[in-house]
Amino acid sequence: MIYNKLPYDVIVCGAGHAGVEAALAASRMGASTLLLTGNIDTIAQMSCNPAIGGQAKGQIVREIDALGGEMAINTDLTGIQFRLLNESRGPAVQSPRAQCDKKAYQYRLKHTLELQPNLQIFQAMVTGLIYKADRVVAVKTNLDIEFQGHSIVVTTGTFLRGLMHIGKNKNEGGRLGDFSAKTLSASFLEVGIELQRLKTGTPPRLLGRSLDFSKMQEQRGDPEPTLFAFHDTRDSGDLFHVEQTGERRLGWTPGTDQVSCWMTHTTAETAHIVSANLKRSALYGGEIEGVGPRYCPSIEDKIVRFADKPRHLLYLEPEGRSTNEYYVNGLSTSLPFDVQLDMVHSVPGLENAQLLRPAYAVEYDFAQPTQLFPTLESKKIENLFFAGQINGTSGYEEAATQGLIAGVNAVQKARGEEPLIIKRHEGYSGVLIDDLVTKGTNEPYRMFTSRAEHRLLFNHASAEFRLIDHAKTHKLLSSNRITNIESKIKAVKHWQEWLENHRHEGKSWGEHIRRGESVDILPLDFQKLDKATRDETAYRVKYQGYLQREQRQIDRAGNMDLIKIPKKFDFLAIKGLRRESAQKLTAFMPLNLGQASRISGVNPADISVLMIHIAASKRDSREPGP
Ligand SMILES: Cc1cc2nc3c(=O)[nH]c(=O)nc-3n(C[C@H](O)[C@H](O)[C@H](O)COP(=O)(O)OP(=O)(O)OC[C@H]3O[C@@H](n4cnc5c(N)ncnc54)[C@H](O)[C@@H]3O)c2cc1C
Numbered sequence: 311m312i313y314n315k316l317p318y319d320v321i322v323c324g325a326g327h328a329g330v331e332a333a334l335a336a337s338r339m340g341a342s343t344l345l346l347t348g349n350i351d352t353i354a355q356m357s358c359n360p361a362i363g364g365q366a367k368g369q370i371v372r373e374i375d376a377l378g379g380e381m382a383i384n385t386d387l388t389g390i391q392f393r394l395l396n397e398s399r400g401p402a403v404q405s406p407r408a409q410c411d412k413k414a415y416q417y418r419l420k421h422t423l424e425l426q427p428n429l430q431i432f433q434a435m436v437t438g439l440i441y442k443a444d445r446v447v448a449v450k451t452n453l454d455i456e457f458q459g460h461s462i463v464v465t466t467g468t469f470l471r472g473l474m475h476i477g478k479n480k481n482e483g484g485r486l487g488d489f490s491a492k493t494l495s496a497s498f499l500e501v502g503i504e505l506q507r508l509k510t511g512t513p514p515r516l517l518g519r520s521l522d523f524s525k526m527q528e529q530r531g532d533p534e535p536t537l538f539a540f541h542d543t544r545d546s547g548d549l550f551h552v553e554q555t556g557e558r559r560l561g562w563t564p565g566t567d568q569v570s571c572w573m574t575h576t577t578a579e580t581a582h583i584v585s586a587n588l589k590r591s592a593l594y595g596g597e598i599e600g601v602g603p604r605y606c607p608s609i610e611d612k613i614v615r616f617a618d619k620p621r622h623l624l625y626l627e628p629e630g631r632s633t634n635e636y637y638v639n640g641l642s643t644s645l646p647f648d649v650q651l652d653m654v655h656s657v658p659g660l661e662n663a664q665l666l667r668p669a670y671a672v673e674y675d676f677a678q679p680t681q682l683f684p685t686l687e688s689k690k691i692e693n694l695f696f697a698g699q700i701n702g703t704s705g706y707e708e709a710a711t712q713g714l715i716a717g718v719n720a721v722q723k724a725r726g727e728e729p730l731i732i733k734r735h736e737g738y739s740g741v742l743i744d745d746l747v748t749k750g751t752n753e754p755y756r757m758f759t760s761r762a763e764h765r766l767l768f769n770h771a772s773a774e775f776r777l778i779d780h781a782k783t784h785k786l787l788s789s790n791r792i793t794n795i796e797s798k799i800k801a802v803k804h805w806q807e808w809l810e811n812h813r814h815e816g817k818s819w820g821e822h823i824r825r826g827e828s829v830d831i832l833p834l835d836f837q838k839l840d841k842a843t844r845d846e847t848a849y850r851v852k853y854q855g856y857l858q859r860e861q862r863q864i865d866r867a868g869n870m871d872l873i874k875i876p877k878k879f880d881f882l883a884i885k886g887l888r889r890e891s892a893q894k895l896t897a898f899m900p901l902n903l904g905q906a907s908r909i910s911g912v913n914p915a916d917i918s919v920l921m922i923h924i925a926a927s928k929r930d931s932r933e934p935g936p
Contacts, residue, residue, distance in 0.1 A: 328712055650669055806850055
């Protein structure tokens, strides 16, 4: 049965972190949107740790907020502990992080989706896609209901042929207690979209009342919490989405009444237990074929790779305010359950711990993201978009920003309008997508500050300034908010100039700041500005030299992005281009010279040859025919 006579503008398959942002972005842009998901009760479930943000990821959440997404607001309103990481280091690498109430996080997002105009939510498992020529036109579900759409966004996370491992024990599913999407993969393979296997793991969950916190070190939240949303989520008068009425709040004011995490560590006994049982680990016993996350290693990995380390730090993180369940950050494993029990009980404070859920590893299909344009649309199948873990990434934040961008681009494609492409120098979201589509990945990709060549520009507080042009072009923010940001930009510019042009004790105020003198000596009018404007101005003044150098590099590199490569350009026909490069360029189909230069294996000499031929081909195509 076909459910809808008129196709939806956008259909999103899967309501994880990517799916909810995709569906919200599309429907907030006024597109008729359908969100299909296997289980409505697991919308935006945090499959792993109950935390949002952290290094580089915290900046991504602020970028999502700057583009009208929901993750920042949702984190503020359901966060139970807030910490600014790297507080003692420079602002560029400071990142907000929050523990969230896992269930509150899900329910608030579910409710946000329910209240969203233009959006329909429906519980069904997508079993396949329907194509016409090289386009996707509809989706099939396990209920024998089909839905037609102009653009389809697939955000199925770890569910494609998901297989979970606990030692030799195997269960099908995308995560514990969930289903495995077994037939959708075939629908991709059928049209030539290639799939590979990856894996990831999660630690056990423990019952709080069975733990001895007196043997652990307490880690409290910051007394002055750094929230994620740019508008103050504590001020009901200034709230944007469902919080506008105030009555939708979840019972506490963001940033107050924070709960603690607890630190403990593994012991020599833990290391011994793990080493003695390595062969029984799904990871080390050869049960899993997929590649795992190098940067989020399992305890087996840590014990093997860092054999000289006497102990490894563990964090006990509460899963919520009204549950006694704790997540053991640092103890991810695929060892059998009996070994897990011994391992947990070898840790100070966990001697009598009761396990509520076992640790496990999951392996799943992903689609190599080099098969996508930077819009996240498939190069093979028109109108088909991919976002989130299906693209080989790992992490809620990485998934959410891809979802938002895919959602916007799905609408733009349905409307035949300009896509949203964030450049590498504009934010981590731009770096993420550019890395994925030009380099691909062979292990779960997570974001780090070191992946961004212009990370000095990516201090978390400047996300609104960096992305305002995109927000305006695609109408992603309310006009009030745009006006607000523009006046902040104006104020920062004004004060930057003012501090350089006014002197105090023989030096400009700017020089005083650069010499590391306290901002408390600055004029009273400056002190009276709101904290965000003050901090951003001081940052720009203090690092002026570095920021200007970054800008010069961007201007130079930016010119390459402006040189477009004609569609269906025949790289293999170019004399002087190395065969290997020509093949890679043919496979990747870069849209411009900048993108071509970032494909691994394509060197500067290839780019010079390419530049000459593109110029010649453009000249030829302008010449009148005979
Ligand atoms: C065991 C495990 C451990 C992890 N460990 C970490 C970690 O340590 N650090 C980290 O950063 N990240 C970790 N992650 C990854 C993190 O959970 C994901 O990166 C993130 O949730 C991906 O978001 P997503 O939206 O792409 O997919 P998901 O959050 O997986 O959501 C997928 C959604 O799609 C729905 N769905 C799937 N198939 C279908 C279908 N056929 N039809 C309809 N709906 C469908 C599901 O119901 C779900 O709602 C882990 C994940 C798992 C499962």
